[in-house]
Amino acid sequence: MDNTRSFEQAYKATISDSDFRRLAAHIEKSSGIKMPPEKKVMLQSRLKKRLYQLGMNDFKTYCDYVFSPESSGHETLFLLNFISTNKTDFFREPxxxxxxxxxxxxxxxxxxxxxxxxxxxxxxxxxxxxxxxxxxxxxxxxxxxxxxxxxxxxxxxxxxxxxxxxYREQSITEIPLNLRKRYFLRHKDASKSQVRVxxxxxxxxxxxxxxxxxxxxxxxxxxxxxxxxxxxxxxxxxxxxxxxxxxxxxxxxxxxxxxxxxxxxxxxxxxxxxxxxxxxxxxxx
Ligand SMILES: C[S@@+](CC[C@H](N)C(=O)[O-])C[C@H]1O[C@@H](n2cnc3c(N)ncnc32)[C@H](O)[C@@H]1O
Structure with missing residues:
Protein backbone atom coordinates (compact mmCIF):
# COMPACT_ATOMS: atom_id res chain seq x y z
CA MET A 1 0.00 0.00 0.00
CA ASP A 2 1.35 3.47 -0.80
CA ASN A 3 1.84 6.00 1.98
CA THR A 4 -1.14 8.17 1.08
CA ARG A 5 -3.50 5.18 1.16
CA SER A 6 -2.26 3.86 4.49
CA PHE A 7 -2.52 7.39 5.92
CA GLU A 8 -6.12 7.64 4.72
CA GLN A 9 -7.00 4.18 6.07
CA ALA A 10 -5.59 4.95 9.51
CA TYR A 11 -7.37 8.31 9.61
CA LYS A 12 -10.71 6.74 8.64
CA ALA A 13 -10.48 4.09 11.37
CA THR A 14 -13.11 4.15 14.11
CA ILE A 15 -12.92 2.45 17.48
CA SER A 16 -15.66 0.03 18.57
CA ASP A 17 -17.22 0.33 22.03
CA SER A 18 -15.62 -2.91 23.17
CA ASP A 19 -12.12 -1.91 22.01
CA PHE A 20 -12.60 1.48 23.64
CA ARG A 21 -13.53 -0.20 26.93
CA ARG A 22 -10.45 -2.46 26.77
CA LEU A 23 -8.10 0.44 26.09
CA ALA A 24 -9.82 2.76 28.58
CA ALA A 25 -9.50 0.19 31.40
CA HIS A 26 -5.83 -0.36 30.51
CA ILE A 27 -5.08 3.39 30.45
CA GLU A 28 -6.79 3.94 33.82
CA LYS A 29 -4.93 1.07 35.39
CA SER A 30 -1.51 2.07 34.08
CA SER A 31 -1.64 5.87 34.41
CA GLY A 32 -4.66 6.73 36.57
CA ILE A 33 -5.98 8.91 33.74
CA LYS A 34 -9.74 8.48 33.67
CA MET A 35 -11.31 7.52 30.37
CA PRO A 36 -15.11 7.83 30.61
CA PRO A 37 -17.17 7.06 27.44
CA GLU A 38 -17.25 10.79 26.50
CA LYS A 39 -13.49 10.54 25.85
CA LYS A 40 -13.95 7.98 23.07
CA VAL A 41 -13.73 10.50 20.23
CA MET A 42 -10.65 12.12 21.78
CA LEU A 43 -8.92 8.76 22.21
CA GLN A 44 -9.76 7.77 18.66
CA SER A 45 -8.44 10.98 17.16
CA ARG A 46 -5.22 10.98 19.20
CA LEU A 47 -4.41 7.37 18.39
CA LYS A 48 -4.91 7.58 14.63
CA LYS A 49 -1.40 8.93 14.22
CA ARG A 50 -0.07 5.96 16.19
CA LEU A 51 -1.99 3.51 13.96
CA TYR A 52 -0.42 5.16 10.95
CA GLN A 53 3.08 4.97 12.47
CA LEU A 54 2.59 1.23 13.05
CA GLY A 55 1.14 0.68 9.55
CA MET A 56 -2.21 -0.48 10.99
CA ASN A 57 -5.61 0.18 9.42
CA ASP A 58 -7.98 -0.46 12.29
CA PHE A 59 -8.26 -0.19 16.06
CA LYS A 60 -8.95 -3.90 16.58
CA THR A 61 -5.44 -4.71 15.28
CA TYR A 62 -3.97 -1.96 17.45
CA CYS A 63 -5.86 -3.10 20.53
CA ASP A 64 -4.70 -6.70 20.05
CA TYR A 65 -1.13 -5.45 19.64
CA VAL A 66 -1.23 -3.43 22.89
CA PHE A 67 -2.09 -6.60 24.84
CA SER A 68 0.08 -9.00 22.83
CA PRO A 69 3.25 -10.71 24.12
CA GLU A 70 4.96 -9.17 21.06
CA SER A 71 4.50 -5.67 22.48
CA SER A 72 5.27 -6.92 26.01
CA GLY A 73 4.00 -3.76 27.65
CA HIS A 74 6.21 -1.54 25.50
CA GLU A 75 3.27 -0.12 23.55
CA THR A 76 1.66 1.11 26.78
CA LEU A 77 4.34 3.77 26.99
CA PHE A 78 3.51 5.03 23.48
CA LEU A 79 -0.20 4.82 24.21
CA LEU A 80 0.18 7.01 27.30
CA ASN A 81 2.40 9.45 25.42
CA PHE A 82 -0.33 9.90 22.83
CA ILE A 83 -3.23 10.37 25.20
CA SER A 84 -1.82 12.50 28.02
CA THR A 85 -2.72 16.19 28.01
CA ASN A 86 0.46 18.21 28.23
CA LYS A 87 -0.77 21.78 28.19
CA THR A 88 1.52 24.03 30.20
CA ASP A 89 3.07 27.53 30.13
CA PHE A 90 5.80 29.61 31.68
CA PHE A 91 4.50 31.17 34.92
CA ARG A 92 1.08 29.54 34.44
CA GLU A 93 -1.36 30.54 37.21
CA PRO A 94 0.92 33.42 38.23
CA TYR A 167 10.94 26.86 23.27
CA ARG A 168 9.15 29.07 20.79
CA GLU A 169 10.05 32.73 21.29
CA GLN A 170 6.32 33.44 21.44
CA SER A 171 5.95 31.34 24.59
CA ILE A 172 8.12 33.68 26.66
CA THR A 173 6.69 37.04 25.57
CA GLU A 174 4.81 37.44 28.88
CA ILE A 175 8.04 37.08 30.88
CA PRO A 176 9.51 40.50 31.83
CA LEU A 177 12.25 41.60 29.46
CA ASN A 178 15.02 41.70 32.08
CA LEU A 179 14.34 38.03 32.97
CA ARG A 180 14.17 36.99 29.33
CA LYS A 181 17.56 38.59 28.75
CA ARG A 182 19.07 37.01 31.83
CA TYR A 183 17.82 33.45 31.44
CA PHE A 184 17.18 32.77 27.73
CA LEU A 185 19.42 32.61 24.68
CA ARG A 186 18.21 33.38 21.19
CA HIS A 187 18.66 30.70 18.53
CA LYS A 188 21.69 31.45 16.32
CA ASP A 189 19.44 31.19 13.29
CA ALA A 190 17.08 34.17 13.82
CA SER A 191 14.54 32.76 11.34
CA LYS A 192 13.81 29.91 13.78
CA SER A 193 12.12 32.20 16.39
CA GLN A 194 13.35 29.88 19.10
CA VAL A 195 14.97 30.45 22.47
CA ARG A 196 16.88 28.15 24.77
CA VAL A 197 17.17 28.32 28.54
C1 LIG B 1 -1.68 19.36 31.91
S1 LIG B 1 -0.05 18.85 32.24
C2 LIG B 1 0.38 19.90 33.61
C3 LIG B 1 1.74 20.52 33.46
C4 LIG B 1 2.13 21.52 34.57
N1 LIG B 1 2.11 20.91 35.86
C5 LIG B 1 1.22 22.72 34.54
O1 LIG B 1 0.36 22.88 35.42
O2 LIG B 1 1.35 23.54 33.62
C6 LIG B 1 -0.30 17.25 33.03
C7 LIG B 1 0.94 16.38 33.01
O3 LIG B 1 0.72 15.25 33.86
C8 LIG B 1 1.36 14.13 33.28
N2 LIG B 1 0.78 12.88 33.81
C9 LIG B 1 -0.46 12.36 33.58
N3 LIG B 1 -0.60 11.19 34.19
C10 LIG B 1 0.57 10.94 34.82
C11 LIG B 1 1.05 9.86 35.62
N4 LIG B 1 0.31 8.79 35.89
N5 LIG B 1 2.32 9.94 36.11
C12 LIG B 1 3.09 11.02 35.84
N6 LIG B 1 2.70 12.07 35.09
C13 LIG B 1 1.45 12.02 34.58
C14 LIG B 1 1.09 14.32 31.79
O4 LIG B 1 2.02 13.59 30.99
C15 LIG B 1 1.23 15.83 31.63
O5 LIG B 1 2.50 16.22 31.20
Whole structure:
Protein backbone atom coordinates (compact mmCIF):
# COMPACT_ATOMS: atom_id res chain seq x y z
CA MET A 1 0.00 0.00 0.00
CA ASP A 2 1.35 3.47 -0.80
CA ASN A 3 1.84 6.00 1.98
CA THR A 4 -1.14 8.17 1.08
CA ARG A 5 -3.50 5.18 1.16
CA SER A 6 -2.26 3.86 4.49
CA PHE A 7 -2.52 7.39 5.92
CA GLU A 8 -6.12 7.64 4.72
CA GLN A 9 -7.00 4.18 6.07
CA ALA A 10 -5.59 4.95 9.51
CA TYR A 11 -7.37 8.31 9.61
CA LYS A 12 -10.71 6.74 8.64
CA ALA A 13 -10.48 4.09 11.37
CA THR A 14 -13.11 4.15 14.11
CA ILE A 15 -12.92 2.45 17.48
CA SER A 16 -15.66 0.03 18.57
CA ASP A 17 -17.22 0.33 22.03
CA SER A 18 -15.62 -2.91 23.17
CA ASP A 19 -12.12 -1.91 22.01
CA PHE A 20 -12.60 1.48 23.64
CA ARG A 21 -13.53 -0.20 26.93
CA ARG A 22 -10.45 -2.46 26.77
CA LEU A 23 -8.10 0.44 26.09
CA ALA A 24 -9.82 2.76 28.58
CA ALA A 25 -9.50 0.19 31.40
CA HIS A 26 -5.83 -0.36 30.51
CA ILE A 27 -5.08 3.39 30.45
CA GLU A 28 -6.79 3.94 33.82
CA LYS A 29 -4.93 1.07 35.39
CA SER A 30 -1.51 2.07 34.08
CA SER A 31 -1.64 5.87 34.41
CA GLY A 32 -4.66 6.73 36.57
CA ILE A 33 -5.98 8.91 33.74
CA LYS A 34 -9.74 8.48 33.67
CA MET A 35 -11.31 7.52 30.37
CA PRO A 36 -15.11 7.83 30.61
CA PRO A 37 -17.17 7.06 27.44
CA GLU A 38 -17.25 10.79 26.50
CA LYS A 39 -13.49 10.54 25.85
CA LYS A 40 -13.95 7.98 23.07
CA VAL A 41 -13.73 10.50 20.23
CA MET A 42 -10.65 12.12 21.78
CA LEU A 43 -8.92 8.76 22.21
CA GLN A 44 -9.76 7.77 18.66
CA SER A 45 -8.44 10.98 17.16
CA ARG A 46 -5.22 10.98 19.20
CA LEU A 47 -4.41 7.37 18.39
CA LYS A 48 -4.91 7.58 14.63
CA LYS A 49 -1.40 8.93 14.22
CA ARG A 50 -0.07 5.96 16.19
CA LEU A 51 -1.99 3.51 13.96
CA TYR A 52 -0.42 5.16 10.95
CA GLN A 53 3.08 4.97 12.47
CA LEU A 54 2.59 1.23 13.05
CA GLY A 55 1.14 0.68 9.55
CA MET A 56 -2.21 -0.48 10.99
CA ASN A 57 -5.61 0.18 9.42
CA ASP A 58 -7.98 -0.46 12.29
CA PHE A 59 -8.26 -0.19 16.06
CA LYS A 60 -8.95 -3.90 16.58
CA THR A 61 -5.44 -4.71 15.28
CA TYR A 62 -3.97 -1.96 17.45
CA CYS A 63 -5.86 -3.10 20.53
CA ASP A 64 -4.70 -6.70 20.05
CA TYR A 65 -1.13 -5.45 19.64
CA VAL A 66 -1.23 -3.43 22.89
CA PHE A 67 -2.09 -6.60 24.84
CA SER A 68 0.08 -9.00 22.83
CA PRO A 69 3.25 -10.71 24.12
CA GLU A 70 4.96 -9.17 21.06
CA SER A 71 4.50 -5.67 22.48
CA SER A 72 5.27 -6.92 26.01
CA GLY A 73 4.00 -3.76 27.65
CA HIS A 74 6.21 -1.54 25.50
CA GLU A 75 3.27 -0.12 23.55
CA THR A 76 1.66 1.11 26.78
CA LEU A 77 4.34 3.77 26.99
CA PHE A 78 3.51 5.03 23.48
CA LEU A 79 -0.20 4.82 24.21
CA LEU A 80 0.18 7.01 27.30
CA ASN A 81 2.40 9.45 25.42
CA PHE A 82 -0.33 9.90 22.83
CA ILE A 83 -3.23 10.37 25.20
CA SER A 84 -1.82 12.50 28.02
CA THR A 85 -2.72 16.19 28.01
CA ASN A 86 0.46 18.21 28.23
CA LYS A 87 -0.77 21.78 28.19
CA THR A 88 1.52 24.03 30.20
CA ASP A 89 3.07 27.53 30.13
CA PHE A 90 5.80 29.61 31.68
CA PHE A 91 4.50 31.17 34.92
CA ARG A 92 1.08 29.54 34.44
CA GLU A 93 -1.36 30.54 37.21
CA PRO A 94 0.92 33.42 38.23
CA UNK A 95 -0.65 33.97 41.65
CA UNK A 96 1.27 30.89 42.83
CA UNK A 97 4.60 32.43 41.85
CA UNK A 98 3.67 35.64 43.68
CA UNK A 99 2.74 33.59 46.76
CA UNK A 100 6.07 31.79 46.59
CA UNK A 101 8.00 35.01 46.29
CA UNK A 102 6.12 36.92 48.96
CA UNK A 103 5.24 34.25 51.53
CA UNK A 104 7.26 31.09 51.09
CA UNK A 105 10.79 32.16 50.18
CA UNK A 106 11.08 34.79 52.96
CA UNK A 107 10.00 32.13 55.50
CA UNK A 108 12.63 29.70 54.24
CA UNK A 109 15.45 32.23 53.94
CA UNK A 110 16.20 32.23 57.66
CA UNK A 111 16.25 28.48 58.17
CA UNK A 112 17.38 26.74 55.00
CA UNK A 113 20.39 27.00 52.76
CA UNK A 114 19.49 24.56 50.01
CA UNK A 115 15.89 24.40 48.82
CA UNK A 116 14.50 21.35 47.05
CA UNK A 117 11.58 21.94 44.69
CA UNK A 118 9.65 19.30 42.74
CA UNK A 119 7.41 19.95 39.76
CA UNK A 120 5.37 16.73 39.72
CA UNK A 121 3.82 16.25 36.27
CA UNK A 122 6.09 18.85 34.67
CA UNK A 123 5.14 18.23 31.03
CA UNK A 124 7.65 20.00 28.72
CA UNK A 125 9.45 21.81 31.55
CA UNK A 126 8.05 25.36 31.51
CA UNK A 127 6.96 25.05 35.16
CA UNK A 128 10.39 23.79 36.20
CA UNK A 129 12.21 26.67 34.50
CA UNK A 130 9.71 29.21 35.87
CA UNK A 131 10.45 27.97 39.40
CA UNK A 132 14.19 28.01 38.69
CA UNK A 133 13.99 31.63 37.45
CA UNK A 134 12.16 32.67 40.61
CA UNK A 135 14.73 30.89 42.77
CA UNK A 136 17.68 32.27 40.82
CA UNK A 137 16.34 35.79 41.33
CA UNK A 138 15.96 35.16 45.06
CA UNK A 139 19.47 33.68 45.21
CA UNK A 140 20.91 36.87 43.69
CA UNK A 141 19.59 38.77 46.73
CA UNK A 142 20.51 36.09 49.26
CA UNK A 143 23.95 34.74 48.43
CA UNK A 144 23.71 31.99 51.09
CA UNK A 145 20.82 30.40 49.29
CA UNK A 146 21.08 27.42 46.96
CA UNK A 147 18.35 25.44 45.23
CA UNK A 148 17.53 22.56 42.93
CA UNK A 149 14.37 21.87 40.93
CA UNK A 150 13.32 18.37 39.91
CA UNK A 151 10.77 17.81 37.13
CA UNK A 152 9.08 14.45 36.64
CA UNK A 153 6.55 13.20 34.12
CA UNK A 154 5.20 10.02 32.58
CA UNK A 155 5.58 11.33 29.02
CA UNK A 156 9.03 10.63 27.58
CA UNK A 157 8.69 13.02 24.58
CA UNK A 158 7.75 15.80 27.02
CA UNK A 159 10.75 15.00 29.23
CA UNK A 160 13.04 15.07 26.18
CA UNK A 161 11.67 18.48 25.27
CA UNK A 162 12.19 19.68 28.85
CA UNK A 163 15.84 18.56 28.80
CA UNK A 164 16.42 20.26 25.42
CA UNK A 165 15.00 23.45 27.00
CA UNK A 166 14.18 24.94 23.58
CA TYR A 167 10.94 26.86 23.27
CA ARG A 168 9.15 29.07 20.79
CA GLU A 169 10.05 32.73 21.29
CA GLN A 170 6.32 33.44 21.44
CA SER A 171 5.95 31.34 24.59
CA ILE A 172 8.12 33.68 26.66
CA THR A 173 6.69 37.04 25.57
CA GLU A 174 4.81 37.44 28.88
CA ILE A 175 8.04 37.08 30.88
CA PRO A 176 9.51 40.50 31.83
CA LEU A 177 12.25 41.60 29.46
CA ASN A 178 15.02 41.70 32.08
CA LEU A 179 14.34 38.03 32.97
CA ARG A 180 14.17 36.99 29.33
CA LYS A 181 17.56 38.59 28.75
CA ARG A 182 19.07 37.01 31.83
CA TYR A 183 17.82 33.45 31.44
CA PHE A 184 17.18 32.77 27.73
CA LEU A 185 19.42 32.61 24.68
CA ARG A 186 18.21 33.38 21.19
CA HIS A 187 18.66 30.70 18.53
CA LYS A 188 21.69 31.45 16.32
CA ASP A 189 19.44 31.19 13.29
CA ALA A 190 17.08 34.17 13.82
CA SER A 191 14.54 32.76 11.34
CA LYS A 192 13.81 29.91 13.78
CA SER A 193 12.12 32.20 16.39
CA GLN A 194 13.35 29.88 19.10
CA VAL A 195 14.97 30.45 22.47
CA ARG A 196 16.88 28.15 24.77
CA VAL A 197 17.17 28.32 28.54
CA UNK A 198 20.73 29.37 29.41
CA UNK A 199 23.26 26.87 30.81
CA UNK A 200 23.44 28.37 34.32
CA UNK A 201 19.72 27.82 34.89
CA UNK A 202 19.78 24.41 33.18
CA UNK A 203 22.44 23.29 35.64
CA UNK A 204 20.01 23.86 38.54
CA UNK A 205 17.28 21.56 37.24
CA UNK A 206 16.97 17.89 36.46
CA UNK A 207 14.29 15.72 34.91
CA UNK A 208 13.27 12.12 35.26
CA UNK A 209 10.49 9.71 34.42
CA UNK A 210 7.98 8.99 37.19
CA UNK A 211 4.55 7.39 36.99
CA UNK A 212 2.25 8.52 39.82
CA UNK A 213 0.60 5.11 39.72
CA UNK A 214 3.76 3.43 41.02
CA UNK A 215 3.36 1.94 44.46
CA UNK A 216 6.08 4.19 45.86
CA UNK A 217 8.35 6.88 44.44
CA UNK A 218 12.09 6.49 44.43
CA UNK A 219 12.70 10.09 45.47
CA UNK A 220 13.97 11.88 48.58
CA UNK A 221 11.38 12.88 51.17
CA UNK A 222 12.73 16.32 51.86
CA UNK A 223 11.02 18.53 49.28
CA UNK A 224 10.34 22.04 50.54
CA UNK A 225 7.90 22.84 47.75
CA UNK A 226 5.94 20.55 45.47
CA UNK A 227 4.04 21.89 42.48
CA UNK A 228 1.46 19.23 41.62
CA UNK A 229 -0.75 21.26 39.35
CA UNK A 230 -3.25 20.33 36.67
CA UNK A 231 -2.67 16.60 36.96
CA UNK A 232 -5.25 15.58 39.59
CA UNK A 233 -8.13 16.58 37.32
CA UNK A 234 -7.34 13.61 35.07
CA UNK A 235 -7.69 11.07 37.93
CA UNK A 236 -10.77 9.69 39.67
CA UNK A 237 -11.27 10.44 43.40
CA UNK A 238 -9.80 7.16 44.62
CA UNK A 239 -6.62 7.57 42.59
CA UNK A 240 -6.38 11.25 43.53
CA UNK A 241 -6.34 10.28 47.20
CA UNK A 242 -3.76 7.52 46.74
CA UNK A 243 -1.43 9.69 44.65
CA UNK A 244 -1.75 12.70 46.97
CA UNK A 245 -0.99 10.50 49.97
CA UNK A 246 2.26 9.38 48.31
CA UNK A 247 3.21 12.87 47.14
CA UNK A 248 2.71 14.38 50.58
CA UNK A 249 5.09 11.76 52.03
CA UNK A 250 7.85 13.42 49.99
CA UNK A 251 7.11 16.88 51.41
CA UNK A 252 9.06 17.98 54.45
CA UNK A 253 7.05 19.09 57.50
CA UNK A 254 6.47 22.83 57.01
CA UNK A 255 6.85 22.41 53.22
CA UNK A 256 4.29 23.67 50.71
CA UNK A 257 2.09 21.86 48.20
CA UNK A 258 0.59 23.78 45.27
CA UNK A 259 -2.27 22.32 43.24
CA UNK A 260 -4.02 23.73 40.13
CA UNK A 261 -6.69 26.42 40.49
CA UNK A 262 -9.47 24.14 39.26
CA UNK A 263 -8.48 21.29 41.58
CA UNK A 264 -9.80 20.53 45.06
CA UNK A 265 -8.34 18.35 47.81
CA UNK A 266 -10.28 19.61 50.82
CA UNK A 267 -12.23 16.35 51.19
CA UNK A 268 -9.11 14.25 51.64
CA UNK A 269 -7.64 13.35 55.00
CA UNK A 270 -4.11 14.69 54.60
CA UNK A 271 -1.69 16.35 57.06
CA UNK A 272 -2.06 19.73 55.34
CA UNK A 273 -3.41 23.16 56.23
CA UNK A 274 -4.61 25.66 53.64
CA UNK A 275 -2.35 28.71 53.43
CA UNK A 276 -3.26 30.41 50.14
CA UNK A 277 -5.07 29.96 46.80
CA UNK A 278 -4.77 26.18 46.43
CA UNK A 279 -1.59 26.30 48.49
CA UNK A 280 -1.20 23.93 51.45
CA UNK A 281 1.44 23.61 54.16
CA UNK A 282 2.39 20.27 55.63
CA UNK A 283 1.72 20.04 59.35
CA UNK A 284 4.30 18.97 61.87
CA UNK A 285 6.69 21.91 62.05
C1 LIG B 1 -1.68 19.36 31.91
S1 LIG B 1 -0.05 18.85 32.24
C2 LIG B 1 0.38 19.90 33.61
C3 LIG B 1 1.74 20.52 33.46
C4 LIG B 1 2.13 21.52 34.57
N1 LIG B 1 2.11 20.91 35.86
C5 LIG B 1 1.22 22.72 34.54
O1 LIG B 1 0.36 22.88 35.42
O2 LIG B 1 1.35 23.54 33.62
C6 LIG B 1 -0.30 17.25 33.03
C7 LIG B 1 0.94 16.38 33.01
O3 LIG B 1 0.72 15.25 33.86
C8 LIG B 1 1.36 14.13 33.28
N2 LIG B 1 0.78 12.88 33.81
C9 LIG B 1 -0.46 12.36 33.58
N3 LIG B 1 -0.60 11.19 34.19
C10 LIG B 1 0.57 10.94 34.82
C11 LIG B 1 1.05 9.86 35.62
N4 LIG B 1 0.31 8.79 35.89
N5 LIG B 1 2.32 9.94 36.11
C12 LIG B 1 3.09 11.02 35.84
N6 LIG B 1 2.70 12.07 35.09
C13 LIG B 1 1.45 12.02 34.58
C14 LIG B 1 1.09 14.32 31.79
O4 LIG B 1 2.02 13.59 30.99
C15 LIG B 1 1.23 15.83 31.63
O5 LIG B 1 2.50 16.22 31.20
Missing amino acids: VHYTFLEEEVLPAFSTRKNKLHFWSAGCSSGEEVYSLAILLAEAAMKNLEMDYEVLGTDISTPMLEKAVRAE GPALRSKVRFRYLNFMDYSYDLPRNFDVIFFRNVLIYFNKEIQEQVLGRIVMHLEAGGYLFIGHSENILNFDLPLEKRGPNVFRKLGD
